[in-house]
Amino acid sequence: TQEIETLREYIRLSTTRQDDFSPAVDFFKRLGAEQGIEVTVFEANPNDPIVIMKWPGQDPSLQSIVILSHIDVNSACYEDGWTYPPFSGAINDNCEIVGRGTQAQKSVTIQHYEALRQLKQNNVTLLRTVYIIATTDQTTGSNGIKHFVQTKTFQDMNVGFTLGIGGPTDQQEISLFNRFKTQYVIRLDCYGVSGSSAVYPNSTAADFCGSVLKAYNKYREGQYKLSLRTRDSGDYTAINYIGGRTIIEYGMIPAHLAAYYVADLALNTTVEDFIEIVRGWIMGAGGNIKPSSVYKEEGGSYYTRTDDSNPYYVAIQEAFNELCIPFRILTTPSTTDTTSIVKAGIPAFGLTPIRNTQVLVNGVNERLPLTTYFEGLRIVKEIVTRLANIPEDKVADDPSTYLQSDKCNKYSN
Structure with missing residues (x-):
């Protein structure tokens, strides 16, 4: 299917920090052109492009939604014991896609894209503009997003909420992250x-x-x-x-x-x-x-509220309830690009919609069952639809309203 082939093509692009990111940028430009979607590239630093895909909402004056992931992956070498070349996107006999980035985080990026492509194809109206943002230096410190959130380009996006990446789990419950180590x-x-x-x-x-x-x-x-x-x-x-x-x-x-x-x-x-x-x-x-x-x-002194006062959390909770999928609020194992978003005063959660799966992030034979990939796509599509259709009167003018001082974190003031 198109959803699988797009991911396989993306995995075949080697995007370690030693690589040229131009082929990956061209890949996203092509996807955007196929959908008639504006794609811009912000050069945070030399060879650190940030790709931005804009999916216009019905009311562009409303605060937008960002879904955030990263292009760069950790290095992988076939000689380390891979069954298939790590940048082949092969499908094994167990119906799993094998390759670097299948769990962290190329599958998530394509789920973001495919969710919006399918919504557009099905003429689903989104009230708010949604931006897909893909960075290229999370594996080496996330300096690009730190710089980007301070720019006029980002300010003009009028971001109200960000759904970033999290991590897979071998448990039944999906992990939703709102604190950062x-x-x-x-x-x-x-x-x-x-x-x-x-x-x-x-x-x-x-x-x-x-x-x-x-x-x-x-x-x-x-x-x-x-x-x-x-x-x-x-x-x-x-x-x-x-x-x-x-x-x-x-x-x-x-x-x-x-x-x-x-x-x-x-x-x-x-x-x-x-x-x-x-x-x-x-x-x-x-x-x-x-x-x-x-x-x-530093992980920061604030975290995003997970109660009924936060309409973004309520939307995500309703999405999981609709899909009958349990989830749990957790702390991220490490810092991510999303950390910089929260530090900029914007509420955010981290989510990698992978559950009941052996965790192989950055490991040899990193792979993802196709059934899990498609379940994750359904999750992303349901969540994005609800986030982007929150009515104007349900959202505070100041996004930081939905952030709370982390009294459990010794970095808190």
Whole structure:
């Protein structure tokens, strides 16, 4: 079907951060031209285009709806153990689409497009203008959307609400995200004695890095056990070692080693709290170790209301009720482009309409059952229809009315 073939074509476009995004931009321009829809491209930074597709509503003076996703995906290599090439969009014997982005987040982008295409094809009237926005740098920090929300281009869109991306789940309930964790990347530079690799010198950089690694593993194990007792990622810190750096010379023990750790912090843990934890690891190691911040994206001090005072939440709730699909309000496992939208004073939820599915985001053999893909399309179509048809008198003039200070988050004022 067209819905499947459009997704397969999109998956075949390699859109890692090392790639040229021009073919993907041309892909969206072609889709827009086929539907007679205006497509514009905002260049946030060199090779960081933001694609904007405008689906006009009946009353363009009303606050618009944005459905937000991203084009960029994490790297994937066939030699890592993929059954099919990761950018092939193959369909396996279990009727699953295989490829990078099938779960995060190319399938969602095409569901956004297909939902609006089908509504237009069926002559369904939408009261409010809907914008599809697709960014290209979420995997490396979301700087594009941070800049874009400050521009006149974005202000002129008169956005009242944004439906961004979330994450898939292996549970029966769809995950609807309204809080955002802080992501922090720290580098530890370990210094020690250098010497020949044929002897056993004491107090090497590897010795000190190894001591830190033991403390890290103990902390990580505790947080992992905590994660097993809750479904909300806001209750625990997810931390992982993501690599090191040194120059390899086979005959020499290096005097310097660097190690990188990424942490998505629990809502009750600030960056300052986490740095104190790391300092404890360093003191325990007893060596010359220097920590430095590499990247920080705070989750923010506000979240979108999930009660009857918020007409956007009510519309989403009614959509799920109509489809007889359960959902649960959760905290995102990490920051997303949607974080910047909320920081700009606009209510937003994150939603990836994938449930009852093995979670393989950024993993080998990432794949999506076709039945799940089509269910997600029905969900998006029902939600967008209801969001875009909320009457004018049901919505406050100030979108931030539907944001609430997060008293559970230590970043709150």
